[in-house]
Amino acid sequence: MGSFRYSNYNYNILTALTDKQLGKSWKDIIDDEIFSKAGMTRSSAYISKAQNLGWSIAHPHDTFGLNKPKLVNSERLKTDATMQSAGGVIMSAGDAVKWLEFMVEDGRIGGHQVFSKEAVVSTVRPYVKVNKKYGKYERNHYGLGWYIGKYEKDVLIHHFGGFSGARSHVSFMPDRKIGVAVFINDSEVGNPLADVIANYIYDSLIEENDAEENYKDSLEEAIKRRQVAKERLAASKARLANRPSTLSLPLDKYVGKYSSIFGESIAVEVNNGKLHFVEGDFSTPTTPYTKAESVRFNHISGLPMVMKFSLDQNGDVYQLLLVDEIYKRERLD
Template sequence: MSSHRLPTALAAAILLTLPSDAVAQDRAAFPAALDVFARRALDRTEAVPGMSVAVVDGQGAVHTAGYGVADVETGAPVDADTRFYIASATKSVTALAIAALAARGEVDLEAPLSRWAPASGVAPDIAARVTLTDLLSHRSGVDNAPISFRAAFSGEWTPEIMWRLTDRTAPLEDGGAGDFAYSNAGYNLATVLLEHERGQDWRALVQAEVLGPLGMDRTTAFIDEARADGGRVAAGHLGLEPGGATRSPLQKTDATMQSAGGLISTAGDMALWLEAQINDGQVGGRQVLPRGLVTSTHLSRVAQDTTFGDYSRTGYGLGWQVGRYRDDVLIHHFGNFSGSRAHVSFMPERRLGVAVMVNEDAVAGELADLVANYAYDWFVGLPDIEAVYDAKLDELVVRRDRRRAGLAAGRAVRAQRPRTLSRPNAAYVGDYVSPAYGVMSVREDGEGLRLSIGVQGAPAENFTDPESVRVELTPLSGQVVVFRMDAEGRPVSLVYDGESFFRRP
């Protein structure tokens, strides 16, 4: 195994029958190899400031480590205890917590919403057919954009507002019931309903059912508290320019940490999480979660036929993508948001798992996948692995440069657009209200305008339509805002993301 020159299929067969001393030798040799590659990868890609890695097998953690810096403004180094935002990889934690309730008979995953949440605003025809399993496996055929927007983006919500907005649950325009259609809405709607019926929000639920029992003491949904307590929390970054990355203008807050993407975690805690996945709820040789509970979430509940990078995807369980990497089954979930990227995966047959978290996702976020693949390929004995992965790093650098050039070209084109607003900037200033989405504020910002909603805010750019601007409230995700004028040519409302916001008097 130490030569790493065996044919892949043969190496895979040998790995499953290796004597214990050979396994121990590989476990001992791997950390040094990963350290060298991880540092080389950060240096080579240049855009990613920091990275945290956990590699686990059936015996527990093989290696946990941090590399680079958590925040370019402070220079704080990353170590195995640095917290990174795991974004949508949160879904597997939320789903397991709900599955734990179901295992005790406290909820029924297969019961329609109408049976246990009859007072919600969900339309009767939807409530009569949609179950928790449907919502958690993305096969419900419904969406609720206002709830998802407030939970993940603006942060303008209360439990009362979210309960009221359950009446905005609607069928998807494309994709029917039973079809896989990925979104945050299923998780957000499920936890809004459960909170109302049980009096326990999703954060308390995952703490009680998952994080506490597994000993994941440094994993939390309270990112503001973690920062205030002096904990090292990696900031999201954008590597848009050569020479390094800059802090993303949009960082997560407690208000935008939500059940579909709302946890920060460390390499050490992700090692515990993966150990529990590989060993069906056992951690450190102790059965922490009921036998069969964890593996029940790995079972596919809906089919799909897609690829994501080097991974095929054939189904989705409860919070987990089901697919393959090369010849191996790979249960996985990734996540990204505004400069953060997480890769969490494991091979159940090999009993090997990897978590990689990086703090950049504009031009080189897939470095997380590349490092994870290196770990898997190292243990399978990929021939000439260092040369293979040097070539993969070269390919990533090419993609990085292409993306930087494309983003720069887009900015240059937008900078040449003429202004299409007919009135002076001051005429558009005000607060515009949508009962579903909240309050969009328009303010003067130097010679231009600045738009904000909740924790999001960004300068407006000129756009091509009459009375319109473009704004990136979420970095690199531009949307058009169109002002509507009255008979006297005064702005009285605006349209954002298809929703009308009416100007306060």
């Protein structure tokens, strides 16, 4: 087995290849080959489809440090352009049950073999070692989109997801043939609660686990973590506000369109005296970072990221580095 390092870009690379090879978008493939066959009528990789059909869509919220929830900034709302293959699917609770059913039942739904048993089983084979922990979950191996590990004494197949204003927990215990899906439209306070709720359900179904006591302890721990995180956030904002710029050139010298070897493009613009990171419909201001020729910004996922510019021998910007990926600046000559 090889070494393991999770990256969203790996999914993006895969679907870039399949889109070209098959002449069909991955979004349409999963709709035709999975959602339609499984009878999942409220699942899609297109936000526009959900909107046009009038589906009930849970709007993402920001609750961190607030007395009451508020909607996330509009630029962080998902659009078709930002629904990418590492986290670009919306799904109803009812459809999540069908998804878990055919995973637990090796491709069967309602007793009927809808998907090939071999295809479903192949996704949970251990391909690489992980040997890490995530909260109370062991992660021993990674399959095809699934972590294989344990919760308490039981094998747990799982994968979670997060985005600005959204958090998901999807898991199942193959030996017990039970599964849990928890979707929360908040990625901050709700982030640990998704797992707390899932654990409570599993503990309630597994009689040897003390569900009520575990649930109480987990809630108290989540509250403590929230308070610590609020204090760190306040300190971080104060520190960032006083951080000097490390850019050596006028801001307009960094403006341009940058492309990676995978065909992905991002842009850098100047708005209201600040550099902005632009990706598709998403635009966000940057703040100074500690390393030379670098800026910091909050990605559409809500995570902080760093963008480092490279200068050539003439002192001109020719590329930038973003999450270990190099983007070459496009010349407009």
